[in-house]
Amino acid sequence: MNILVVGGGGREHAIIQKLKEDKRAEKIFALPGNGGIAADAVCLGGSATDIPGVIAAAKRCAADFVVVAPDDPLVLGMVDALEAEGFACFGPRKNAAVIEGSKAFSKELMKKYGIPTAAYEIFTDMDRALTYVETCPLPAVVKADGLALGKGVLICETREAAREAVRSMMEGRLFGDSGATVVVEEFLTGPEVSVLSFTDGETAVPMASSMDHKRALDGDQGLNTGGMGTIAPNPCYTPEIAAECMEKIFLPTIRAMQAEGRPFKGCLYFGLMLTPDGPKVIEYNCRFGDPETQVVLPLLESSLLEIMLAISEGRLAETEVRFSEKSACCVILASRGYPEKYEKGFPITLPAAGRDERIYIAGAVERDEKLLTSGGRVLGAVSVAEDLPAAIESAYALADRIHFDNAYCRRDIGRRAMKALEEKK
Numbered sequence: 001m002n003i004l005v006v007g008g009g010g011r012e013h014a015i016i017q018k019l020k021e022d023k024r025a026e027k028i029f030a031l032p033g034n035g036g037i038a039a040d041a042v043c044l045g046g047s048a049t050d051i052p053g054v055i056a057a058a059k060r061c062a063a064d065f066v067v068v069a070p071d072d073p074l075v076l077g078m079v080d081a082l083e084a085e086g087f088a089c090f091g092p093r094k095n096a097a098v099i100e101g102s103k104a105f106s107k108e109l110m111k112k113y114g115i116p117t118a119a120y121e122i123f124t125d126m127d128r129a130l131t132y133v134e135t136c137p138l139p140a141v142v143k144a145d146g147l148a149l150g151k152g153v154l155i156c157e158t159r160e161a162a163r164e165a166v167r168s169m170m171e172g173r174l175f176g177d178s179g180a181t182v183v184v185e186e187f188l189t190g191p192e193v194s195v196l197s198f199t200d201g202e203t204a205v206p207m208a209s210s211m212d213h214k215r216a217l218d219g220d221q222g223l224n225t226g227g228m229g230t231i232a233p234n235p236c237y238t239p240e241i242a243a244e245c246m247e248k249i250f251l252p253t254i255r256a257m258q259a260e261g262r263p264f265k266g267c268l269y270f271g272l273m274l275t276p277d278g279p280k281v282i283e284y285n286c287r288f289g290d291p292e293t294q295v296v297l298p299l300l301e302s303s304l305l306e307i308m309l310a311i312s313e314g315r316l317a318e319t320e321v322r323f324s325e326k327s328a329c330c331v332i333l334a335s336r337g338y339p340e341k342y343e344k345g346f347p348i349t350l351p352a353a354g355r356d357e358r359i360y361i362a363g364a365v366e367r368d369e370k371l372l373t374s375g376g377r378v379l380g381a382v383s384v385a386e387d388l389p390a391a392i393e394s395a396y397a398l399a400d401r402i403h404f405d406n407a408y409c410r411r412d413i414g415r416r417a418m419k420a421l422e423e424k425k
Contacts, residue, residue: 001024001025001026001064001065001305002026002027002028002029002061002062002063002064002065003019003025003027003028003029003063003064003065003066003067003305004028004029004030004031004054004057004058004061004063004065004066004067005019005028005029005030005031005041005066005067005069006030006031006048006054006066006067006068006069006070006073006078007030007031007032007048007068007069007070008030008031008032008033008034008037008043008048009034009070009290009362009363009377010290010291010293010294010332010360010361010362010377010379010380011069011070011288011289011290011291011293011294011360012030012033012037012069012070013034013036013037013040013360013361013362014293014294014297014298014358014360014380015067015069015288015293015297015304016028016030016037016040016041017040017297017358017360018297018298018300018304019067019304019305020040021303021304022303022304022305022306024305025305027042027061028040028041028042029041029042029043029044029057029061029063030042030043030044031043031044031045031046031048031053031054031057032044032045032046032047032048033045034361034362034363034364034365034374035361035364035365035366035367035371035372035374036359036360036361036362036364036371036379037361038366042061044057044061048070048072048073049072049073049076049078051073051076051077051078051081054066054073054078054082055081055082055085055087058082058085058087059085063087064088065087065088065089065090065305065308065309065312066082066087066088066089066090067089067090067091067308068082068089068090068091068287069091069287069288070287071097071100071101071147071285071286071287072147074091074092074094074097074100074266074286074287075094075097075098075100075101075147075286076094077093077094077097078091079091079092079093079094079097080093080094088309088312089312090266090308090311090312091265091266091267091286091287092264092265092266092268092286093262093265095261095262096257096262096263096264096265096266096286097286098262099257099262099264099268099284099286100147100269100283100284100285100286100287101146101147101286102145102146102181103143103144103145103146103183103283104122104145104181104183106281106283106284107120107122107183107185108122109253109256109257109260110253110281112256113252113253113255113256113259114252115248115249115252115253115256115281116248116249116277116278116279116280116281117280117281117282118141118185118186118187118188118273118280118282119185119186120183120184120185120186121136121183121184122145122181122182122183123166123170123181123182123183123184124180124181126166126167126170126171129166129170129182129184130163130166130167132184133156133159133162133163133166133184134159136162136184137186137187138156138157138158138159138162138187139155139156139157139187140155140156140162140184140185140186140187141153141154141155141156141184141185141186141187142154142156142162142165142166142169142182142183142184142185143182143183143184143185144169144174144175144178144179144181144182145178145179145180145181145182145183146175146176146177146178146179146180146181147178148175148176148178148179149226150214150224150225150226150227151175151224151225151226151339152169152175152178152179153224155187162184166182166184169182170182188273188275188280188282189273189275189276190273190274190275190276191211191234191236191273191274191416191420192211192212192271192272192273192274192282193209193210193211193234193236193237193241193271193272193273193274193279194209194210194211194212194230194234194269194270194271194272194289194292195207195209195210195237195245195250195269195270195272196210196267196268196269196270196288196289196292196293196296197250197267197268197269197270198267198307198311198316198321199254199264199265199266199267199268199311199316200265200310200311200312200313200314200315200316200317201254201257201258201263201264201265201314202254202258202263202314202316202317203254203316203317204246204250204251204254204268205316205321206242206245206246206250207296207300207321207323208232208233208295208296208299208300208323209232209233209234209237209242210230210231210232210233210234210289210292210295210296211230211231211232211234211236211414211416211417212227212229212230212289212291212292213227213228213229213230213410213412213413213416214227214228215228216228216334216338216339216410217410218410218411218412219412220416223339223340224339225334225338225339225376225377226290226291226339226376226377227289227290227291227292227332227377228332228334228377228409228410228413229291229329229330229331229332229380229409229410229413229414230291230292230294230295230329230330230413231295231327231328231329231330231388231391231392231413231414231417232292232295232296232299232327232328233299233327234417235388235417235420235421235424236274236417236420237274241274241279244278244279245270245272245279248278248279249270249272249279249281250270253268253270253281253284254268264286265311265312265314266286266287266311267286267287267288268284268285268286269283269284269285269286269287269288269289269292270284271283271284271285290362291330291332291377291380294330294358294360294380294382295328295329295330295382296328298328298358298382298384299323299324299326299328299384300321300322300323300324301322301323301324302319302320302321302322306319306320307319307321324384326384326385326386326387326391327384327385327386327387327388327390327391328382328383328384328385328391329382329383329385329388329391329392329394329395329413329414330360330380330381330382330395330413331380331381331382331395331396331398331399331409331410331413332362332377332378332379332380332381332409332410333377333378333379333380333381333399333402333404333407333408333409334376334377334378334407334408334409335363335373335375335376335378335406335407335408336406336407336408337376337406337408338376338377338408339376342376342406343406344363344372344373344374344375345372345373345374346372346373346404346405346406347370347371347372347404347405348364348371348372348373348378348379348402348403348404349402349403349404350371350402351398351401351402353398354398356383356384356385356394357381357382357383357384357394357398358380358381358382358383358384359379359380359381359382359398359402360379360380360382361378361379362375362377362378362379362380363375363376363377363378363379364378364379373404373406378404378407379402381395381396381398381399381402382395382398383395383397383398388414388417388418388421389418391414392413392414392418395413396411396413
């Protein structure tokens with residue numbers, strides 16, 4: 001089979017490496033890909049949001065199957081357009097991808113179908129939003145309605161901060177048109193858990209749970225980023241909580257989307273908060289998370305290609321999905337200064353990865369047979385081990401063997417998880 005993967009980051013690199021394990025994957029193409037992905041796939045360049053360009057590329061490489069990985073093209077309707085041209089695809093159609101494309105839609109869906117989430121109000125008028133934040137409980141969470149590269153959420157400790165958040169989104173267009181509508185939510189407390197789930201619109205099969213680390217600096221300080229590292233599985237996510245989430249969140253969400261005439265086929269990401277009142281949904285994503293994918297897929301023992309084909313064909317219920325009992329840790333090596341200003345163009349020196357190690361490239365280009373940094377998050381150093389402490393130690397050992405000028409990483413990835421493990425003893 002010829003497979004085209006749309007996207008060009010660390011998540012896509014992890015997907016491509018896992019797809020390569022299936023012998024049916026004869027040739028894999030990536031659009032646009034990146035300098036590191038080029039070691040595992042034919043990189044086509046171009047833009048992941050250029051729907052006519054992707055269709056033309058799929059035809060040129062005679063793609064038998066297309067995996068649309070990022071949120072932007074999914075929300076724009078790339079799967080719909082590819083299917084209209086006769087291509088089999090992995091990923092939700094536009095009317096289902098709206099579950100991430102509009103936070104207002106997802107909040108109203110949860111309210112209608114009784115899916116537990118934070119209390120909220122939706123505003124399209126800035127003055128009304130400003131009036132509301134004068135009396136709402138603090139801290140308050142102000143969210144841009146649309147896509148914002150994972151950065152459209154501001155936690156406001158004071159009324160002044162809440163006013164500034166509303167103004168910056170709705171008037172200053174901090175996140176462009178994504179902030180024309182804002183959602184103001186109650187602030188939930190408790191451990192956060194990420195659960196990716198395979199679904200064909202009927203059946204839901206959750207993957208190994210994970211814990212992301214969004215803040216740029218150690219101790220969960222600094223600005224929000226796309227993610228500075230992850231561990232899996234999340235020790236806070238017990239079998240009892242998993243059963244509760246399946247009953248009250250996962251299946252109800254799949255059924256709600258089906259009832260709305262928006263069957264979801266692909267990977268549905270559940271961002272959860274384990275509150276004192278039980279698990280609640282913080283957010284949905286319509287695709288594999290980044291960098292959660294980098295720790296979840298190395299634990300997948302079944303064929304990712306077979307699972308994706310089964311989802312496309314509506315036969316997930318009869319398909320094996322098996323995960324290892326081991327643990328995984330991903331440490332992101334970023335350009336110092338990310339997520340604000342940073343320098344790029346530095347040569348990257350990569351070691352040979354061991355059997356239980358992975359290096360997923362996110363932001364790099366290849367020039368004159370050299371790999372150079374080109375993004376804020378440059379790569380993920382991943383290790384799989386028998387338990388979480390060993391996985392964390394090995395991931396940092398791998399990260400320390402990778403070199404480029406201006407490199408930065410958090411040194412506490414997994415520390416919260418380790419504390420949770422100690423508390424369970």
